[in-house]
Amino acid sequence: xxxxxxxVAGLVVVATLALLAVVAPLLPVGSPTEISKDxxxxxxxxxxxxxMDDLGRSVLSRVAHAYRVSLAVAVTAALLxxxxxxxxxLTAGYAEGLADQLxxxxxxxxxxxxxxxxxxALMSVFGxxxxxxxxxxxxxxxxxxxxxxRAAVVATKVEVYVDGARALGATVPRVVLAHxxxxxxxxxxxxxxxxxxxxxxxxxxxxxxxxxxxxxxxSLGLMLADGRxxxxxxxxxxxxxxLAIMLAVLGFNMLxxxxxxxxxxxxxxxx
Amino acid sequence: xxxxxxxxxxxxxLAVPLLLGMSLLVFGLMRLVPGxxxxxxxGYKATPDGIRALREAFHLxxxxxxxxxxxxxxxxxxxxxxxxxxxxxIGRMILxxxxxxxxxxxxxxxxxxxxxxxxxxxxxxxxGGAADRTALAVGLVGISxxxxxxxxxxxxxxxxxxGLLPSGGFVPLAESPLENLQHLVxxxxxxxxxxxxxxxxxxxxxxLDVVHRxxxxxxxxxxxxxRWVLVRHxxxxxxxxxxxxLGLQTGYMLGGAIVVEMIFTLxxxxxxxxxxxxxxxxxxVQSTVLTVGAMFMLVNLATDILYxxxxxxxxxx
Numbered sequence: 001x002x003x004x005x006x007x008v009a010g011l012v013v014v015a016t017l018a019l020l021a022v023v024a025p026l027l028p029v030g031s032p033t034e035i036s037k038d039x040x041x042x043x044x045x046x047x048x049x050x051x052m053d054d055l056g057r058s059v060l061s062r063v064a065h066a067y068r069v070s071l072a073v074a075v076t077a078a079l080l081x082x083x084x085x086x087x088x089x090l091t092a093g094y095a096e097g098l099a100d101q102l103x104x105x106x107x108x109x110x111x112x113x114x115x116x117x118x119x120x121a122l123m124s125v126f127g128x129x130x131x132x133x134x135x136x137x138x139x140x141x142x143x144x145x146x147x148x149x150r151a152a153v154v155a156t157k158v159e160v161y162v163d164g165a166r167a168l169g170a171t172v173p174r175v176v177l178a179h180x181x182x183x184x185x186x187x188x189x190x191x192x193x194x195x196x197x198x199x200x201x202x203x204x205x206x207x208x209x210x211x212x213x214x215x216x217x218x219s220l221g222l223m224l225a226d227g228r229x230x231x232x233x234x235x236x237x238x239x240x241x242x243l244a245i246m247l248a249v250l251g252f253n254m255l256x257x258x259x260x261x262x263x264x265x266x267x268x269x270x271x
Numbered sequence: 272x273x274x275x276x277x278x279x280x281x282x283x284x285l286a287v288p289l290l291l292g293m294s295l296l297v298f299g300l301m302r303l304v305p306g307x308x309x310x311x312x313x314g315y316k317a318t319p320d321g322i323r324a325l326r327e328a329f330h331l332x333x334x335x336x337x338x339x340x341x342x343x344x345x346x347x348x349x350x351x352x353x354x355x356x357x358x359x360x361i362g363r364m365i366l367x368x369x370x371x372x373x374x375x376x377x378x379x380x381x382x383x384x385x386x387x388x389x390x391x392x393x394x395x396x397x398x399g400g401a402a403d404r405t406a407l408a409v410g411l412v413g414i415s416x417x418x419x420x421x422x423x424x425x426x427x428x429x430x431x432x433x434g435l436l437p438s439g440g441f442v443p444l445a446e447s448p449l450e451n452l453q454h455l456v457x458x459x460x461x462x463x464x465x466x467x468x469x470x471x472x473x474x475x476x477x478x479l480d481v482v483h484r485x486x487x488x489x490x491x492x493x494x495x496x497x498r499w500v501l502v503r504h505x506x507x508x509x510x511x512x513x514x515x516x517l518g519l520q521t522g523y524m525l526g527g528a529i530v531v532e533m534i535f536t537l538x539x540x541x542x543x544x545x546x547x548x549x550x551x552x553x554x555x556v557q558s559t560v561l562t563v564g565a566m567f568m569l570v571n572l573a574t575d576i577l578y579x580x581x582x583x584x585x586x587x588x
Contacts, residue, residue, distance in 0.1 A: 109292035112571075113564040114526025117544070121297070121560045124548040125304050201417055205530055208419050209545060224420060228534075231427050238427070242420030250415035257411065 007258020013251030021067035029061040032218045041234045051236035053226065059236060063244045066218040069130050070248065073213075074199030076134035078192050081141035086188060088142070089149025094157060094176055104150065107143035115140045119202055123211040130213045133203050140202075141195050148191045152184035186263035190256055197252035204245050220245045278579045286572050293564050294346065298339050301557045311551050312355055325355055329554065351558040356550070361558045365540060371441060372528050372539035375462065378455055380521045382463035383470055388506075388513065390467070391474020395509075396501050398479060406471060413468025418527055422461040422534040429457060439536035458535040462527050466520040473516045477509035484508075511582050518574025522567045 020027075036056035044051040050059035092103040110118065122136035153176075156162060162179050170178070206212030207221030215222055220241045227237030309325040310317050325331070329352070330338055345352060351361035394406030430438035436457050442450040481487065482505055490504045491497075529541035536542075540559055547555035 105288070106292065108289060109296055112289055112293050112568045113560070114523055114567050116526040116529060117560060117563055117567075120529065120544065120548055121300060121556065124551070124553075124556055125300050197415070204417055205419055209530065209533060210549060221419075224423065228423060231423065232431055235427060238420070238423050242417065242424065245417045245420060246412075246415050249417070250412065253411060253415050 003258050003261035005258075006254050007262055010251050010254030010256070010258055013247065014255055017067055017248050017251060018071055020064055021071050024061075024064040024068055027061075027064060029064055030058045032057060032062045032065040033216050041230065043234075044236050050240045051234065053223070053237050054230050054234070059223070059240050062218040062223055063220070063240055066220045066223060066241070067244070067248070069213055069217055069219050070200050070203055070245075073130055073134045073137070073203045074196045074252075076131075077137035077141060077199045078195045080134065080138035081145045081195065082188065082192060084138070085142040085145025086149045086184070089146035089151075090153055090176055090181065090184070092146065093150035093153030094172070094180065100150075104146070107146055110139065111143045111147075115198070116202060116205055119206060120209070120211060123206060128211055128214050130217065130219075133206055133212050136206075137199050137202060141199075144195070145188065145191060148187050149184045152187050153180050156180050156183040186259075190260045190263065193252050193256035193259060197249045197256065200245060200248050200252070275576075275580045279576045282572060282576055282579070286568065289568060290565060293568070294343055294561055295339070297557050297561045297564070298342060301553045302335065304551075304553060312553055314551065328353065328355065346558075346561070352554055354552065354555055356552055361555055364543060364555070365559060365562055368538055368540045368543050370444075371537055372525070372532070372541060374444065374451075375455060375458055375528055375531070375537065375539060376521060376524045378459035379462035379466070379524050380517065382459050383466040383520060384517055386463065387467035387470030388474050390471035391476075391513075392478060392501055392506065394471070395475040395478025395482060396497065396505075398482075403475075406475065410468045410472040410475075413471070414465050416465055418461050418465055419530045419534055421464055422458070422531055425457045425461060426534070439534075441537050454535075454537075458531050458537060461534070462524050462531045466524060466527075469520060470513070470516055474509065474513050477512045478505055481505050481508045511578060514581065515574055515578055518570060518577065522570040522574075525563050525567050525570070 024032075034057060039052050039056035040054055042048065042052040042056070048058055048060060050063060053059055053062070088103050088107070092100040113121075118140050119133075119136045122139060123132065126132050126136070157180055162175060165175050165179050203212055204219070204221035204224070207219040208225045209221075210225065212221055213219035223241040224238055224245075227234070227241065230237050304311050307322070309322045309329070309331060312325060313321050330341055333341070342352070349362050351365065353359070354361050354364060357364075390406050390409065394403040394410075397403055426438045429435050437454050438457075439454075441454050444451045478501075487500060487504050490500045495503075525541075528539060529545055531537070532539040532542040533545055540563060544556065544559040544563065546552075547559060
């Protein structure tokens with residue numbers, strides 16, 4: 001029961017933020033990029049609950065618009081990783097032997113770097129921008145997804161119903177797609193949710209470090225980096241973007257937690 | 272393969288191809304930089320002479336396989352080549368900054384263990400109780416806090432607000448152990464908190480896995496106080512997953528150190544990597560990424576081996 005509640009709460013948070021991101025341009029929060037020097041560093045007020053930044057831009061509006069980038073990057077990265085990682089993992093797990101080695105060993109190399117370091121190295125080579133952040137994240141995620149998918153296949157393919165399908169003359173693609181893949185779906189889904197949380201964190205970190213999303217595109221990480229210089233005069237410039245990142249990450253983590261307990265009761269905790 | 276030494280030797284042997292793969296990836300990645308790497312390194316200051324000198328110094332005119340072997344042979348000897356901008360050996364630069372990162376990571380690991388394990392024990396010991404719910408909530412929030420934001424908040428509250436600890440900078444341990452510690456407390460806490468949360472969640476799961484076993488019930492039936500049941504009977508048997516996750520988290524801290532060193536202006540390897548990335552100083556990026564990556568892999572390897580030493584069953588896999 002509680003697990004379902006955690007998952008639903010996570011889903012509500014994620015859906016609300018996604019909606020906020022989608023309708024951000026329609027909200028009465030003003031422009032995220034419009035500069036008005038006379039309102040610079042204004043403290044939070046009923047009209048501007050998150051205050052104004054050093055250039056007199058509405059922090060609330062920037063947070064809402066930054067979610068667009070943040071979520072778009074996280075979703076794109078996770079989808080790309082699923083698109084590449086799932087087939088690789090399925091093939092490796094089903095074929096075993098040489099094909100397994102040829103697929104998984106190079107992916108092991110990718111997994112031998114801390115995620116943020118590998119993403120940083122990729123960004124240093126290919127340049128900055130939201131799309132490149134998503135691609136870099138997808139490269140980091142692909143081995144993780146492939147491993148999860150492979151493990152599910154290895155566990156499933158010895159089941160009697162898979163043997164049965166094979167004995168009935170089902171072709172390999174049919175066995176994999178109709179009988180093996182559905183069993184890999186649950187762990188992959190949980191993993192995708194964890195990766196979305198991680199994606200929001202890493203995108204914000206990269207942008208904060210100056211190698212992610214390019215200004216003037218509003219990004220939560222960039223806002224934190226800007227706000228650092230005004231921490232004492234305008235703490236709202238760092239407080240709200242940080243809370244915004246945390247809320248989104250929390251939402252996806254709750255969703256992942258709830259899904260994990262719900263779909264796979266044997267596995268608990270950890271990330 | 273039952274002796275722990277044989278197991279360790281086999282794991283070490285498996286690390287060699289992985290390290291080679293990592294070096295190949297890093298080398299290949301840096302060769303994918305669009306345009307002439309010499310121009311990229313020298314930037315706007317590039318002169319034809321400078322470019323020629325750089326191409327010669329890095330043997331950029333040789334075929335790629337030859338360049339790779341030459342670089343790898345150097346790295347194997349600890350010679351990472353010369354940083355073209357500062358005219359300083361890159362190996363020296365890394366070695367100078369390594370102690371800062373290592374100290375930060377060790378301190379953060381200690382903090383993560385001291386916060387995370389008790390949190391997990393507290394929760395797992397009484398499943399569903401108020402302490403458990405609190406620990407669960409703290410854990411979930413903990414893994415969701417971006418560490419760079421936590422660092423900024425700690426600077427804002429503890430350093431600037433309360434004036435308690437320095438907001439940045441570094442004093443070497445040899446110079447003044449006290450000041451060294453004062454400068455590292457906030458960075459280590461920043462790095463530790465989300466890892467402590469992960470550790471707490473896993474400790475809780477590991478404890479729950481053991482807590483209903485027969486030997487725990489016997490200990491309880493003997494009238495042993497609950498506290499001692501947890502510490503003497505539950506914790507040792509839950510230790511394997513805890514050690515593993517602590518090891519993995521230590522590895523991740525090496526990555527997290529990049530951000531934390533930047534926020535607290537610590538002169539570590541992470542900071543060196545970031546500066547090199549921002550300056551497009553590819554020879555340095557190549558060397559630091561490989562170094563940090565290799566350290567990450569070695570920490571994971573050490574965890575693996577330790578795990579096999581603690582639990583003989585693992586060695587038979």
